[in-house]
Amino acid sequence: MKFCDECSSMMRTEGDTWVCQSCGNEEPRDSGAEAAMTTEDEQQDDGEPPVVDGTENANETMAKPCPAEGCDGDRAYYETRPKPGGSYEVRVFTCVECGHKWRGS
Structure with missing residues (x-):
């Protein structure tokens, strides 16, 4: 090119x-x-970038029910990450109670 x-x-x-x-x-x-x-x-494919710990240096949470089975947590830390190969961002949530991570809006 x-x-x-x-x-x-x-x-x-x-x-x-x-x-x-x-x-x-x-x-x-x-x-x-x-x-x-x-x-x-x-070119070498290094795979998807790692998802970082959303609780690291985080001090704000939001009301977000945890989707993990058996967890009743209703608050999560969150951060926005660029979507690999995309032009927009995704939110990565981390449950305050159990530490489960998931992507969402």
């Missing part, structure tokens, strides 16, 4: 030229530079 030097938009190839999809800037293709570009096959 190549980005335009003029406007930083993603460029596409047209024959022997890179063409900017936004501003129309054109640059000659360089086979040596293209060979050095990383492909998805060469």
